[in-house]
Amino acid sequence: MSDQPIFKSGRPDEGWTAMYGLTDELVSYEDMISPEFFELEREAIFRPAWHYVGRVDRVPKPGMYFTKEIEVLKASILVARDDAQDVRVYHNVCPHRGNKLMWEADASKEVSGRCKTFHCKFHGIQYDTGGKVALLTEKEAWLGNQGKELALAEVPFEVWNGFIFVNLNPGGPKESLREFLGEKYYSGFDGYPFETCSERYFFRANAKANWKTMIDGFSETYHAATTHALPFATQPSENLLMGAEHFGIEGRQRMMIYQDWGEIINFDYEGLTRGFGTGPRIEFPKELKNLPLISNPTQIDNWGSVSHKIWPQMFLQHYNPGWYLTYMMWPLAYNEMRFEVEIFMPEPRNFSDALAQKASLFMFLDAALQDFSLLEATQMGLETRAFNQYPLTDQEILVRAFHKEVYQVVEDYKRERGAEIIGRS
Amino acid sequence: MSERNGAVLPEQFSELNPFVARWNNRGMQNQYAARVSSTMDEMQEFYDAIKPHIPEIKQYLDSKDFAEYSEADRTLGSLVFAWVPVAESVEVFKQPKVPDSKMYWDIVDEPQCF
Ligand code: FES
Numbered sequence: 001m002s003d004q005p006i007f008k009s010g011r012p013d014e015g016w017t018a019m020y021g022l023t024d025e026l027v028s029y030e031d032m033i034s035p036e037f038f039e040l041e042r043e044a045i046f047r048p049a050w051h052y053v054g055r056v057d058r059v060p061k062p063g064m065y066f067t068k069e070i071e072v073l074k075a076s077i078l079v080a081r082d083d084a085q086d087v088r089v090y091h092n093v094c095p096h097r098g099n100k101l102m103w104e105a106d107a108s109k110e111v112s113g114r115c116k117t118f119h120c121k122f123h124g125i126q127y128d129t130g131g132k133v134a135l136l137t138e139k140e141a142w143l144g145n146q147g148k149e150l151a152l153a154e155v156p157f158e159v160w161n162g163f164i165f166v167n168l169n170p171g172g173p174k175e176s177l178r179e180f181l182g183e184k185y186y187s188g189f190d191g192y193p194f195e196t197c198s199e200r201y202f203f204r205a206n207a208k209a210n211w212k213t214m215i216d217g218f219s220e221t222y223h224a225a226t227t228h229a230l231p232f233a234t235q236p237s238e239n240l241l242m243g244a245e246h247f248g249i250e251g252r253q254r255m256m257i258y259q260d261w262g263e264i265i266n267f268d269y270e271g272l273t274r275g276f277g278t279g280p281r282i283e284f285p286k287e288l289k290n291l292p293l294i295s296n297p298t299q300i301d302n303w304g305s306v307s308h309k310i311w312p313q314m315f316l317q318h319y320n321p322g323w324y325l326t327y328m329m330w331p332l333a334y335n336e337m338r339f340e341v342e343i344f345m346p347e348p349r350n351f352s353d354a355l356a357q358k359a360s361l362f363m364f365l366d367a368a369l370q371d372f373s374l375l376e377a378t379q380m381g382l383e384t385r386a387f388n389q390y391p392l393t394d395q396e397i398l399v400r401a402f403h404k405e406v407y408q409v410v411e412d413y414k415r416e417r418g419a420e421i422i423g424r425s
Numbered sequence: 426m427s428e429r430n431g432a433v434l435p436e437q438f439s440e441l442n443p444f445v446a447r448w449n450n451r452g453m454q455n456q457y458a459a460r461v462s463s464t465m466d467e468m469q470e471f472y473d474a475i476k477p478h479i480p481e482i483k484q485y486l487d488s489k490d491f492a493e494y495s496e497a498d499r500t501l502g503s504l505v506f507a508w509v510p511v512a513e514s515v516e517v518f519k520q521p522k523v524p525d526s527k528m529y530w531d532i533v534d535e536p537q538c539f
């Protein structure tokens with residue numbers, strides 16, 4: 001591990017926009033309000049991408065499993081630990097007559113648990129954790145070997161630092177996860193003690209808004225002075241109050257770094273619980289104090305957080321000192337999304353640790369609610385089409401770069417499929 | 426009153442017993458729900474009652490491993506957890522809900538410490 005910053009620090013003289021070769025061109029958000037555009041995004045953006053579905057720690061023992069719904073690709077994924085201790089990823093579908101395999105009460109909801117075999121609720125066929133038939137019902141009636149040769153369909157996946165990514169591209173992945181993430185990311189997290197943060201919180205909410213509205217919300221920090229005026233106690237100002245320290249663009253991945261604003265005001269309850277909106281202020285395990293450079297890539301003083309945006313809909317964000325979270329912005333329709341937050345903290349040693357953790361999360365959830373509650377208003381505003389184009393500030397470089405990339409990827413897809421698509425229409 | 430229904434706090438905190446029925450909520454979802462279904466007056470009363478005891482509660486509970494907690498200890502701990510969202514309303518937002526919000530998170534998973 002070198003001590004040299006791996007990214008240049010601080011706002012460049014020419015500004016972020018110019019530094020990344022972009023201009024002050026107005027931006028269209030047709031990509032957030034057009035149902036046709038959304039249909040293209042499914043195939044152009046989501047189909048070839050790798051998608052994070054959960055950490056290996058969720059299935060530590062044989063027979064443990066969880067399901068993951070990926071509505072945008074009409075997929076249901078079953079992640080399991082098999083009897084040989086390996087992680088397996090299947091389509092959560094029975095190969096007999098296509099019934100969804102693992103679900104309870106409401107087939108659209110995710111489930112998790114532990115079992116010896118997966119039972120189909122339709123005709124009772126059971127599959128072992130390796131995906132082969134363990135019990136075949138109506139054995140006599142099967143024609144030839146069709147029954148006993150049934151097997152769950154495997155989904156291509158890769159595990160990166162304990163994060164399971166799946167790929168649903170027809171015919172197999174277009175690129176490896178290493179190529180997809182890029183080398184700086186793929187190897188940059190080597191040695192990050194993710195497993196030290198073994199306490200998992202999982203929060204979820206739906207909004208009537210395009211999936212990119214939330215990504216844009218987390219792609220700049222300066223809204224904090226307004227959206228989060230409470231608790232930050234910021235007053236209206238013409239000055240940039242809560243800007244980011246650094247914006248990074250690495251291929252398709254993005255990075256945003258900001259300082260520690262944790263104790264700007266210090267409410268009584270924060271002091272008493274040691275739980276702040278930016279995390280618990282308690283003694284952390286020592287391995288979290290020795291993080292790889294990617295946790296503070298520009299080596300700024302007083303770093304508070306680094307937010308890594310991973311194409312297309314994931315954030316992996318870590319906070320000083322070392323606890324981390326993931327955000328997933330799953331599209332459901334052009335104007336609807338499910339937002340998922342997974343927070344990983346070290347195990348509390350005692351009540352004070354637990355209190356600091358819960359208190360920081362309550363404040364975090366209230367702040368995230370402020371961000372989230374705005375989205376429907378944004379979607380409604382955009383859908384009026386009162387304006388066709390919008391300006392962006394230099395602090396919104398990542399918003400600009402993201403939409404540019406989205407349009408580009410969809411354009412490329414259309415061009416590749418052009419003859420075919422035009423021929424049909 | 427049996428320990429099972431969680432109505433009793435450890436001896437030294439018995440003056441807080443009157444708050445148990447309303448505020449002994451387990452889990453963040455229930456703790457938050459109690460906040461948004463309460464009036465500011467109800468919250469102010471609970472806030473004022475618990476606040477001065479927090480350092481002593483921390484000291485008392487920190488002296489035990491989670492596995493050694495009695496039901497009364499669990500009730501005491503949960504009462505303090507439930508106090509946190511209330512304190513946010515009292516100190517920060519001055520109203521039960523986060524301003525300009527209509528929903529709340531679905532809290533799907535949360536570690537149970539004790
Ligand atoms: S559909 Fe699963 S056993 Fe028939």
Ligand SMILES: [Fe+2]
Pocket residue numbers: 217223224227228367371
């Ligand atoms: Fe925000």
